[in-house]
Amino acid sequence: xxxxxxxxxxxxxxxxxxxxxxxxxxxxxxxxxxxxxxxxxxxxxxxxxxxxxxxxxxxxxxxxxxxxxx
Numbered sequence: 001x002x003x004x005x006x007x008x009x010x011x012x013x014x015x016x017x018x019x020x021x022x023x024x025x026x027x028x029x030x031x032x033x034x035x036x037x038x039x040x041x042x043x044x045x046x047x048x049x050x051x052x053x054x055x056x057x058x059x060x061x062x063x064x065x066x067x068x069x070x
Contacts, residue, residue, distance in 0.1 A: 013050030
């Protein structure tokens with residue numbers, strides 16, 4: 001049997017844990033060689049805005065930069 005590479009979960013939006021930004025959402029990007037996901041340095045008012053940003057051109061570029069895929 002071949003060893004398959006583990007499949008990473010996609011980036012996701014979640015409530016911010018930082019109390020300074022309470023009530024906002026942030027985007028987390030799982031990385032292959034990290035125990036914790038990368039945190040995108042942006043805050044969003046709603047979860048829908050965060051998820052829309054993930055699929056935008058700007059979001060895709062920043063996620064690629066975080067993962068070093070460029």
